[in-house]
Structure formats: C-alpha cells, structure tokens
Amino acid sequence: MSEPPSPAEVVADREPDEPPVAAEEVRSVQRIRKRAGFGHMIGVWVGRQMLRLPWLTRFSLTRKRQRPRLQNDGASYGRTLAADGVPIGYCYLPPAAGVPRRAGVVHFHGWMETKETHADVARTLAGLGHPVLLVDLRHHGDSGGPFVTFGVKERHDVDVLIDLAVERGWFDPPVVTVGFSTGAVTVLAHLAEDRKRAEPRVAGCLALAPMISLRRGVRWFRGMAAPRIAERWLMLGVMEAVRRAGLSFDETELRDVVRDEERPILFAAGEKGDRYTLGDQVEELHRLKTRGWTSLHTVPGVTHFAVGTAAFPAILPLWEALLAVVRQRCDEPACADDPSAIEPGAEVEGVRADLHPIADRHPDYQPDRRPAGDETAASVGDER
Template sequence: MNPPPTPAEIAAEREPDEPPVDAEEVSRLQRIRRRAGVGHWLGVWVGRQMLRLPWLTRFSLTRKRQRPQLQNDGATYGTTLAADGVPIGYCYVPPAAGAPRRPGVVHLHGWMETKETHAETARTLSGLGHPVLMGDLRHHGDSGGPFVTFGVKERHDVDTLIDLATERGWFEPPVITVGFSTGAVAVLAHLAVDRARSSSDGPGPRVAGCAALAPMISLRRGVRWFRGMAAPQIAERWLMLGVTEAIRRAGLSFDETELRDVVKAEDRPILFAAGERGDRFTLGDQVEELHRLKTRGWTALHTVPGVTHFAVGVEAFPAILPKWEALLAVVRELCDEPACADDGSAVEAGAEVEGVRTDLHPTAERHADHQPDRRPAGDQTAAAVGDQR
C-alpha cells in the first residue's frame, strides 16, 4: 500500500503563486493516491527514467560521428573532477586561426544529448573567435554520476569547467555561459552561485553574460510540459505524485530547480531563445515568462518560428546569431573591452573598420534612449525594439 502524501509533500508540488495547502486539499490528494495504484508507480517509474535514462547517451551515434571530426579540427577531449569527485567530460574547441579573439564560452547541452550534439554550434562560435569549452551533463556522455540532477549539481560543474579552462590557459574569466534546455537551467542557476561567490570572496563575477536557449522555469513545470507534449494520457496528478517521489528518493527537491527568483535578481545580460509561444512542442510560454521577470539590466528574447523545443539549440542557432552579437556587444561594454580588428588589435569604439562592428549598440539593436540600466525609455514598446529590453 502506498503511504498517503503528507502536507509537506503536497506543498512541494505547488507553484510559488498557488494558495497554501489546506486540510481539504490534503484529504483529496490522499484519496487520489489510494486510488492511483499502478498509476502512481507508473509515475515513479517515469521519474526514475528521467534521472537515469541519460546513461544511454554514451552510445549516441552523433557522439561517435562528431568526436573524430572535432579532434581533427584541433579539439581537446578529456575528463575533469567536479568538487564532489564526479568525473565531468569535456571538449575544448580553440578559436579559428586568424579570427579576432573573443570571450571564452562554456556550453552545456540538454537532457538526453551530449556535448557532440552541439558540435556545429561550437564550430560557429569558434569561427567567430570564441574559444569554446563544452561539458557533458552528469550521467550523460563522458560524465559520471548516478543520475542527472537538472541543474541542482550541474550549476557547480560550470565553475569546474571555468577552473579547467583557466588552468589550461585556454581562456580566462569573465566568460559567457551558454546552455540548451537542461543545460540552460544549469547556466542560469550558476549565475546565482557565481554572484554569491563573488560577493563573499571579493573578486568580481566570472560570468559576464549568459545565453539560455529554451530553459524550463523549474523541473516541476518541465515535467508538466513533457506530459502535455508526450504523454497526455497519463493523469497529471498521478504523474506528479510519482515523479515527486522519485525525485525525493534521489535526494533532490523541485524547489532547487526553480529559476524565477534567480532571474529576478540578475542584472547581468541574458539572451533567451525558444520556439513560438502557445505551441505545446516548445517551452515558449515558460521562456517568455522568464524574460519578463528579467527587469534588471539587458535582456533579449529571440523567438524561433516553426521549430520544436529540441531544434532550438542546434538547427536554429544560426538564426540566433544576430541577438548573440547584441549580447556580445553588451558584454564587451560591461567588461570595458574594446572592439578588435581582424588582426586582433584594439580599435576605438565608433571607429570605421571594414567588417568590424565597433558600435557597442548596433543600429539594429539600438534604443533611441537608454536608462542607466540599459532598459529602453518608457515610451518604447517591446515591438519597437525587437522584444529586447
């Protein structure tokens, strides 16, 4: 017999803006669990698979095909140890020869992917002059760990990768972090870790900007989206009860994956991207909500029409590049870094250099009037500035 849920367990399933749990709610959900039977254990099984299934990615055909190609291009492969001793697989892609040097990039992939899934993205960024360090999420590809934690522990692995890049001399902070889906959750959550570290240790933050491609707001919301997209025949209450139990057995909590407060508190530039809002095959609604919550500092939302969630981080990345350039311009300004000519020499902002955009606020992204925190003046609408704030 499955034990009935406690008020604390029920409260863990609720959204922050939902009313508190009362006695009637507890009684109703206890009746649901008693009737659920197989439905509840199906939910537990689904939750366990979410955490443990990614070990299959070590047999990925994309991984086997792209790895030798990346190595032929000069990429460096290896593993490094996270703070808790878990091995983290990585691939370092150096900047293209002759390209102007740009900030280093730390990249994390999505659930049931590997770093090689985003090989073309790494090549694109390398061609622009970025040294790129791609990491495998826990329990994916070359990384160890008993299960993926959906950002709870992976947020700290971002620091491990930055440390590695610095020790090897590949690049130094400040860096730009990029993530897709679960990887986007990890790099966004890492912003709070980085902010806390910089305030306690003294040195400034090691991340200058972030590109979050199709992140979910929280694991709770992610599970509900996945059910609506792939398994609408499973009753949501049973699925959520089961997945909650599986998450708890793994020593995790849904609350640890919540991103709303992280985004609200962040003033560093964040570029969001997702498929179209209202499409059940995208996380557009959740990404737009996170974008709205980012009220401090620069932010932009790029909507990619006609693609599913799973295409945003790979096939759709070329369409995101114009917004990437806008993010890079703000990062350079915040870091007091001048623009560079093709030979790597510095040029003054506003100077005319063929093929180099030295204006820190490109025409296509310019606001007619800027507030001190780079948000547009009150008479500008989101549409007028391409949904960029």
C-alpha cells in the first residue's frame, strides 16, 4: 500500500484558479489513499499505460495503408534526431504542382495516432499549395523515446523539424503549425518557446481540440470513458506515474501560454457540454486569448476524435481566414506569395476576419470578449 499523499501532492492535484487547500481536505485525501489500496495501484498502472501505450501505433493499419499512398503522392519519409537524441519520424509532402506556393505547415497528430492518420488533411493542404511536414509524436509510429510527454519535450521537437525543413529546402519560415489533441498541446506550448527567439518562426497556429492541461485531460477522459472510476483514486495514481517519468502536470498547463500570445490562433472543437468532446476546455482557452486575432470553430455532431480528420473540411474556410492574418503580419516570401482570396475584414461563412489588435476595438469592450453594440461581432460571437 502506498504512503498517504503529502499536502504538496494534494495542492498539485488542483487547478491553478481553485481556492487554497484546507487542512481537512488534505486529511480527506489521505484517508482516500489509505482506503484505496489496490485501487491506487490500478491508478498508477493506468497512468503508466497512458504514457507508454502509444508504442502500439507502430502496428497501426492506417499507417501501413496510407504510407504507400503518400509515397505515390510524392511524399518522402525519414527520421531526424531531437535535441536529446530521440529519433523523430516525419513525412514530407510537397505542394501540388501548378498552384501558387503557400506557407509551410508542420503538423502533429494526437495521442494513439500516427502522422498517417492525418494523410487526407496533408493532401488537402498540399493541394492548396502548402508544403506539409507530418510528424510522429514521441513514442508514436516512427518516433522513439521511452514514453509520450504530452508536449513537455515535444514542444522542442517543433524547432528541430523547422530546422530540417529549412536545411532540406522544403520551406522557409514563417510557418504555420497545426496540431490535433496532444499535437495541439504541442504546437501551442511551442509558441511560448518560439517567442524567446530573436525572430520567431511561427506566424500562426491551428489548434484542433487541445486540452488545457494533462490534469484536465485525464479528468475529461475519465468522465468520457470510465465515469464509475473514483476520480481521486485515478488522479493520484496518474500523478504518481507522471512523477516517476520525471514530468509534472504543471508543465502541460496552457492557460498562461495562450493568454500571453499575440499571434493568430484558430481553435476548433466539438460542441461544448458534450462529454465526448473537449469543447468546454477549448472554449476556455479561446476566451483567454485576448491579444491578437483568434477564432473558435465549433463542429457540431462530432466526437473529439473526429475533429482533426473527418471534420477538417468544415474548418477550411476559417483556415483561409487564418492565412489572411498570417499574410497581414509578415512580409516574408513564403507569405507574400500566398494568393488567399480572403481579405482582412472579409466575411468567411459568417465569421469576421478582424485583424485589429484589442487596443483598437470598441471602447465598450466587454468581459465576454464581445464589443458592446457591435451587431456583427455579437452575431458572430466566437471571432475576435
């Protein structure tokens, strides 16, 4: 039987904006741990599988089926080394011939997927003129590593892949990063790293159904797949497994990253309130981004797992709006050659591509992020 959790462990289990931990709560959690016994061991086992299970994706049927098709489309496969020596698998798909060239795209898939899962998305973007670099997360597909780190280490791999693309002459910065679920956590976390550079290389980001943090992600997954498992038992077990892997929940927290970001971010998710989607968490991230352009596209009637694949065609009009903002922000050749028909301020299927910074908006800007008295913004609601 494991030792009861310390007060520090109980504090670590809470959200950043929750009230302080009371002594009675610490005693309550300690009693739960003492009673859990074998249940706590199961929680630790679940946490370990969450980190290590993705190695099974190397046997994915989708991976085997899509790989030759992508190669027939002109894709090239390879592996490069991350900064810590972990091999990272990638697939480069060149832009379609005969269409004007657009900005390069670096794409990361979700947990228990591979880069080939999003082959159709890559083909769509390549058909629009984007050179696309599909990447396997650590411990997935062609990539190595002892376990997946949910963006903690993967965020640094983004720079390695951009360096590779520049070295091979596939595309030059500025680039647009795209990620689904854990991949979305990776590309959002990388924005904070990219801001530290003298010249940031990411011009915009498409975040498909990201979780706010690993802590919130585990709680969502439990509520969706195993609501009868006691949350406190599961969370304590997963926390211990994560700690044994040298990670912490706090390292996966995205709220401050999004709050401080000025570059355009397009969010997409399933409907809010549906336990099979991350709509509630994505909406929270969207509302936290009050600096610069952002948009939230809700895809009705789909589960979380379809947002990055089957639902992508519904997101394309807003992708064009994101590109319009990217073109507005940068003068690099990769952006200047982008012939997107969407102009700043245009209507894109009822969504206004407003490029003005928050300081230039209506003086009666409200806490719900909508300018008072602006009927266009009020009717759109999710576009800023």
